[in-house]
Amino acid sequence: xxxxxxxxxxxxxxxxxxxxxxxxxxxxxxxxxxxxxxxxxxxxxxxxxxxxxxxxxxxxxxxxxxxxxxxxxxxxxxxxxxxxxxxxxxxxxxxxxxxxxxxxxxxxxxxxxxxxxxxxxxxxxxxxxxxxxxxxxxxxxxxxxxxxxxxxxxxxxxxxxxxxxxxxxxxxxxxxxxxxxxxxxxxxxxxxxxxxxxxxxxxxxxxxxxxxxxxxxxxxxxxxxxxxxxxxxxxxxxxxxxxxxxxxxxxxxxxxxxxxxxxxxxxxxxxxxx
Ligand SMILES: [Fe+2]
Numbered sequence: 657x658x659x660x661x662x663x664x665x666x667x668x669x670x671x672x673x674x675x676x677x678x679x680x681x682x683x684x685x686x687x688x689x690x691x692x693x694x695x696x697x698x699x700x701x702x703x704x705x706x707x708x709x710x711x712x713x714x715x716x717x718x719x720x721x722x723x724x725x726x727x728x729x730x731x732x733x734x735x736x737x738x739x740x741x742x743x744x745x746x747x748x749x750x751x752x753x754x755x756x757x758x759x760x761x762x763x764x765x766x767x768x769x770x771x772x773x774x775x776x777x778x779x780x781x782x783x784x785x786x787x788x789x790x791x792x793x794x795x796x797x798x799x800x801x802x803x804x805x806x807x808x809x810x811x812x813x814x815x816x817x818x819x820x821x822x823x824x825x826x827x828x829x830x831x832x833x834x835x836x837x838x839x840x841x842x843x844x845x846x847x848x849x850x851x852x853x854x855x856x857x858x859x860x861x862x863x864x865x866x867x868x869x870x871x872x873x874x875x876x877x878x879x880x881x882x883x884x885x886x887x888x889x890x891x892x893x894x895x896x897x898x899x900x901x902x903x904x905x906x907x908x909x910x911x912x913x914x915x916x917x918x919x920x921x922x923x924x925x926x927x928x929x930x
Contacts, residue, residue, distance in 0.1 A: 663920045666783040668825075669700045670914035670925075672713035672869030673889035675750060678723035685905060687891050689718065690727060692911050696890040696930040697735040700913060707915075708780050710741055713869030713887055714748025714829030716756070725752075725759040747774040747789040748829045748869065749798045767805030775806055777813050777824075783918040784822045786813050790830040790846050798870070800830030800846040807855055814859040823864035825918065826856065830870050831886060835877055837896040839903060844870055856882045864923045867916065871896065873906070874914070874927045888912040888927050 674693040675684055682689065700710060717724035732743050745762050747753050753772045756762040763776040774789040788810060790800035802810075810826075817824045832849040834841040846852060856863050857880035866884045872894045875886040890913060893906040910929040917924045 663782060665917040665919045666781040667705070667707045668916040668918065669707045669710045670713060670867060670887045670916050671696050671710060671890050672887045673715045673748070673872055673891060674712070675715055675718035675891055676724040676727055677718050678721040680727065684718055685892060689891050692891040692930065693728065694731050694735070696911065696913050697731055699930045701735045701739050706739060707741055710736070710743040711827060712743060712745045713827060713867065714746040715750045715869065716745060716748065717752065718750050720750065720752040720755065722755060725755045729759050744778070744787065746787055746827055746829050747791050749791050749800065751791070753789070765809065767803060769803040769805050773806060775809055782920060784817050784824040786810065786824045786826045788826065788828045790828045795847060798844055801848055802846060802852055807851060811855055814862050818859060818862040822862065824862055825864055825916070826866045828866065828868050831868055832866060832884060833877060833879060835875055835896065836898045837900065839901060840871065840896050853879065853882065864918065885925055887914045890930055
């Protein structure tokens with residue numbers, strides 16, 4: 657009789673908020689985003705155990721310029737070409753969905769209440785990933801919003817995961833629900849995140865974890881059995897203590913990537929310097 661070998665984890669490198677400008681030497685808040693993204697991809701490409709995928713959780717670009725997406729494409733080609741590791745992109749509030757679609761073939765859906773929404777789902781090994789686009793033109797930036805049609809799509813997709821006995825990793829750019837930081841909760845979350853949360857909580861057996869970017873900070877909120885995990889930026893982090901009245905850059909926490917490991921019976925994640 658063959659020994660029962662446990663399934664290997666699906667290993668995903670989460671990177672987010674690279675905020676690339678139109679040239680390699682573009683600077684933002686005292687950082688050079690091109691160098692940071694390059695270092696993040698190089699670190700991931702050189703990990704002693706290869707990851708199965710890279711997921712960029714939004715704000716690849718700072719200015720929606722075609723040049724910023726071309727630079728990102730150049731880096732992905734240069735650093736991950738030999739590894740064959742696929743890279744998936746989420747739509748962030750600084751991104752252009754048209755350029756993500758054109759440059760990286762990010763799938764888009766069109767609904768009666770939203771044109772070109774980067775909502776899609778895919779499976780790697782035993783793990784389902786569900787990507788939701790939380791940017792909406794009618795919402796005061798940098799807040800997010802998901803439309804009624806998107807919620808219907810998400811419910812159908814999570815229904816499929818439930819029927820298949822799978823646990824999905826749900827990926828979205830904005831923080832879905834309040835985090836306890838007043839400025840952040842007034843400016844950075846999904847305005848109708850309660851609708852999204854009710855749906856996720858109802859399907860919580862099929863939701864392994866919800867990962868997001870946008871906050872430039874590793875933060876975790878657990879509510880009604882749903883785990884929301886914010887991933888830190890590959891460029892700079894913010895301080896979001898509950899008593900803080902406005903954002904301030906964190907001078908001590910370095911640019912980071914997050915290693916998300918999906919085992920058949922558990923999900924683990926940890927952030928590391930790039
Ligand atoms: Fe963002």
